[in-house]
Amino acid sequence: MSTRHLSWFDQLKQALRLPPGDLLRDLVYRRLWTSILISSLGGQITMLALPLTAALLLDATPTQMGLLTAMEILPFVLFSLPSGVWLDRVRKLPVYIWGETILALVVATVPLAAWMGWLSMTWLYVVGFVLGTVYTTAGSAAQIVLTQVVPRERLVEAHAKNALASSGAEVAGPGLAGALIKIMGAPMALAVNAFLVLVSALILRGIKVQEALPKVEGADFWRDLKAGLRFVRQQRLLIGLATAVGSWQLFHNAATVVQILFATRTLELSGQTVGLCYIALGAGTVLASVFGHRISRRIGPGPCLVLGFAASSQGWLLLAFAPVGPLGVAMFAYMLFSFGVGAVLIFINFLSLRQAVTPAPLLGRMTSTMRWMILLPAGPGALLGGWIGEHLGLRWSLGFAGCGALLLSLLAWRAKVIREVRTLPATVDLELSARQQDADGGAALLPSK
Numbered sequence: 001m002s003t004r005h006l007s008w009f010d011q012l013k014q015a016l017r018l019p020p021g022d023l024l025r026d027l028v029y030r031r032l033w034t035s036i037l038i039s040s041l042g043g044q045i046t047m048l049a050l051p052l053t054a055a056l057l058l059d060a061t062p063t064q065m066g067l068l069t070a071m072e073i074l075p076f077v078l079f080s081l082p083s084g085v086w087l088d089r090v091r092k093l094p095v096y097i098w099g100e101t102i103l104a105l106v107v108a109t110v111p112l113a114a115w116m117g118w119l120s121m122t123w124l125y126v127v128g129f130v131l132g133t134v135y136t137t138a139g140s141a142a143q144i145v146l147t148q149v150v151p152r153e154r155l156v157e158a159h160a161k162n163a164l165a166s167s168g169a170e171v172a173g174p175g176l177a178g179a180l181i182k183i184m185g186a187p188m189a190l191a192v193n194a195f196l197v198l199v200s201a202l203i204l205r206g207i208k209v210q211e212a213l214p215k216v217e218g219a220d221f222w223r224d225l226k227a228g229l230r231f232v233r234q235q236r237l238l239i240g241l242a243t244a245v246g247s248w249q250l251f252h253n254a255a256t257v258v259q260i261l262f263a264t265r266t267l268e269l270s271g272q273t274v275g276l277c278y279i280a281l282g283a284g285t286v287l288a289s290v291f292g293h294r295i296s297r298r299i300g301p302g303p304c305l306v307l308g309f310a311a312s313s314q315g316w317l318l319l320a321f322a323p324v325g326p327l328g329v330a331m332f333a334y335m336l337f338s339f340g341v342g343a344v345l346i347f348i349n350f351l352s353l354r355q356a357v358t359p360a361p362l363l364g365r366m367t368s369t370m371r372w373m374i375l376l377p378a379g380p381g382a383l384l385g386g387w388i389g390e391h392l393g394l395r396w397s398l399g400f401a402g403c404g405a406l407l408l409s410l411l412a413w414r415a416k417v418i419r420e421v422r423t424l425p426a427t428v429d430l431e432l433s434a435r436q437q438d439a440d441g442g443a444a445l446l447p448s449k
Contacts, residue, residue: 023150023154023157023158023161024161026149028149028207028208028209029149029150029158031203031204031206031207032145032146032149032204032207033161033162033165034165034203035100035200035201035203035204035207036162036165036166036200037165037166037168037169038169038196038197038199038200038203039100039196039197039200040165040166040168040169041169041172041176041196042192042193042194042195042196042197042200043169043193043197044169044172044176044177044278045176045177045180045189045190045192045193045196046107046190046193047177047278048177048178048181048186048271048274048275048278049177049180049181049186049187049189049190049193050068050110050124050127050128050186050190051065051068051260052181052186052260052264052271052274053110053114053119053124053186053187053190054068054121054124055260055261055264055265056186056264056271057114057119057185057186057187058119058120058121058124060121061386061390062257062258062261062385062386062387062389062390062394062397063383063386063387063390064121064386065257065258065260065261065386065389066257066382066383066384066385066386066387066389067125067382067383067386068121068124068125068128068257069128069253069256069257069378069379069382069386070379070382070383071125071126071128071129071132072128072129072131072132072135073132073253073375073378073379073382074129074132074379075129075132075133075135075136076132076135076136076371076372076375076378077372077375077376077379079133079136079137080136080140080368080369080371080372080375081225081228081229081365081368081369081372082221082225083136083137083140083368084140084225084228084364084365084366084367084368084369085221085224085225085228085364085365085368086137086364087137087140087141087144087364087365087367087368088224088228088361088362088363088364088365091211092141092142092144092145092148092211092364093141093145093148093204093207093209093211095137095138095141096138096141096142096145096204097201097204097205098138099134099135099137099138099139099141099142100138100197100198100200100201100204101197101198101201102130102134102138103131103134103138103197104193104194104195104197104198104201105194106127106130106131106134107127107131107190107193107194107197108190108191108194109123109127110123110124110127110187110190111187111188111189111190111191113187114185114187114188115187115188119187136368136371139371140364140367140368140371143351143355143367144363144364144367145207145209146158146159146162147355147360147363148209148210148211149207149209152355152356152424152427153424155351155352155355155356155424156293156296156297156301156348156349156352156424157293159347159348159351159352160289160290160292160293160344160348161289163285163288163289163292163344163347163348164286164289164290166285166289168282168286169282172282176192177189177275177278178271178272178273178274178275178276178278179272179275180192181271181272181275182271182272186271224365225365227362227365228362228364228365228366228368228369229365229369231358231362231365231366231428232366232369232370232373235357235428236417237353237357237417237421237425238354238357238366238370239417240415240417240418241305241350241353241354241370241418242370242373242374244305244309244408244412244415244418245305245346245350245374246373246374246375246376246377246378247377247404247408248309248312248346248405248408249374249375249377249378249381250377250378250380250381250384250404251313251316251381251400251401251402251404251405251408252312252378252381252401252405253378253379253381253382253385254381254382254384254385254388254397254400254401254404255316255385255397255398255401255402256382256385257382257385257386257389257397258385258386258389258394258397258398259319259332259335259398260274261389261394262319262332262394262395262398263277263332265394266322266324266394266395267322267324267328267329267332268324269329269332273329277329277332277333277336278336279333280333280334280336280337280340281336281337281339281340282340283337283340284336284337284338284339284340284341284342284344285340285341285343285344286340287340287341288340288341288342288343288344288345289344289348292304292344292345292348293348295307295345296345296348296349299422300420300421300422300423301349301352301353301421301422301423301424302349302353302418302419302420302421302422303413303419303422304345304349305345305346305349305350305353305412305418306409306412306413306418306419307342307345308341308342308343308344308345308346308347308349309342309346309405309408309409309412310342310405310406310409311338311339311341311342311345312338312339312341312342312343312346312405313342313401313402313403313404313405313406313408313409314338314402314406315334315335315336315337315338315339315342315402316335316339316398316399316401316402316405317398317399317402317403317406318331318334318335318402319331319332319334319335319398319402320395320396320398320399320402321395352424353421353424353425354366354367354370355367356424356425356426356427357425357426357427357428358427358428359427359428384400385397385400385401388400
């Protein structure tokens with residue numbers, strides 16, 4: 001039947017019908033995707049409400065904003081490596097579910113403290129540290145759960161769809177967050193995030209995955225920890241990725257700690273206007289999520305990663321010159337848009353490459369080791385951005401981030417280990433690697449038995 005003879009509702013259903021073989025046709029992946037969408041919507045509220053609480057309600061300085069971000073990053077540095085060993089010995093889905101539940105409870109303490117008159121920067125520092133601790137374990141578990149649900153050859157596609165879920169939240173979330181902040185105030189808006197994350201945890205409880213755990217009798221914690229570090233160290237691709245993305249994290253956090261202050265104090269935007277500008281971030285991530293998989297397939301995961309560095313760098317650099325007024329608002333929104341595009345292009349390829357090359361028994365240790373490596377520079381980046389903003393000016397922090405990320409994109413392009421990756425690599429032969437380790441007298445890569 002011609003579409004001209006169909007009702008508008010039937011035409012809409014036809015347009016939204018999933019093609020054969022689409023990942024969202026799989027019930028387990030669809031539940032995971034829905035959970036990510038709802039959790040991301042709540043996360044958008046926290047992303048705005050927490051720094052706005054510090055900046056507007058508690059009148060935080062740039063240095064204090066940098067310290068708040070550093071407190072969220074510190075748990076990754078402290079706990080990533082041991083949590084990786086632990087994750088390789090336990091089922092990941094329950095860790096993911098409990099992590100979402102704890103996140104909801106911790107976020108809910110902020111509006112409670114504000115209502116009781118207890119809220120302070122110290123309280124936010126503690127909340128940030130606990131959030132970072134949960135992300136360290138539950139975040140790694142979430143990434144591994146995806147590999148249990150989706151075939152490895154479809155990981156780029158899956159990460160792109162996950163990014164699309166996050167992007168949908170980034171389009172709707174900032175407007176919702178801005179409205180909630182205006183009606184309820186920034187601290188009380190966080191109560192909505194707590195509710196949404198709890199819903200996400202309930203959805204995850206319905207997921208069923210098959211996971212074969214290795215035997216751990218006689219396991220040696222430190223030997224297993226060293227085996228994970230040794231595996232990452234021996235993979236040139238993983239070292240190259242960690243160096244590049246870790247450097248980007250330094251510049252990203254230097255910009256992030258001052259951008260809310262820049263918007264509210266230099267550009268003189270209200271909390272609601274900031275929320276509306278963040279819709280541009282969602283638009284950028286939607287665009288990159290829809291086309292990122294195709295771009296990666298066309299030019300290769302490595303070059304696509306470098307393109308992400310370049311996209312984010314020019315947004316920060318331009319914002320450093322933004323004037324007060326409508327043009328400044330537009331430039332702030334454009335910075336968020338370009339960051340959204342760049343971040344999606346970076347992470348759908350970064351996550352897919354590192355997961356594709358790693359054998360299943362080492363996924364926990366690899367994931368935690370890589371997260372540890374890329375976030376080591378993030379804390380100093382946040383502190384440096386705050387220090388520059390307080391002593392030289394907020395524009396200088398943004399200029400530092402933009403110039404640094406632009407230089408990084410040029411250096412990453414010159415690195416063959418990244419530039420020449422045009423397809424997802426094969427998984428490393430774990431048995432062969434273990435035999436090579438034994439021959440060299442090193443720690444075994446296989447889990448202890």
